[in-house]
Amino acid sequence: MAPISRVPLLLAACLILAVALAIPVARAQLAPAPSPTSDGTSIDQGIAYALMLLALVLTYLIHPLDASSSHKLF
Template identity: 70%
Template sequence: MEMLRVQFAVMAIFAFILALLIPSINAQSPAPAPPPTSDGVAVDQGIAYVLMLVALVLTYIIH
């Protein structure tokens, strides 16, 4: 009877450890972040074009 209690205790501890470890075994690493849709170059270039157009219009108006 004592052997049955020891086996039950060992199996209970083993089951508890497995219950803690099994979820982490199946865990997946998070997906990497998506690349940025714009690295700022297009925005900077758009601002530069607008400023050049403003400079061209001002030059035309002044002359």
């Protein structure tokens, strides 16, 4: 048997890769995306993150004071 040349295999792999990359581009829509509208959820989420960060900071500030107290709860 004659040895199989790798050049045709490499060319076929490159061709398949090029076609696989070109198909999604060809099927893409050309219409522009609609402009984003804000219904207030991103603002609410930002306020919630800020409040959670404030609660975390306060927890770490209060915890050393609570750990150093002399009375036991249990």
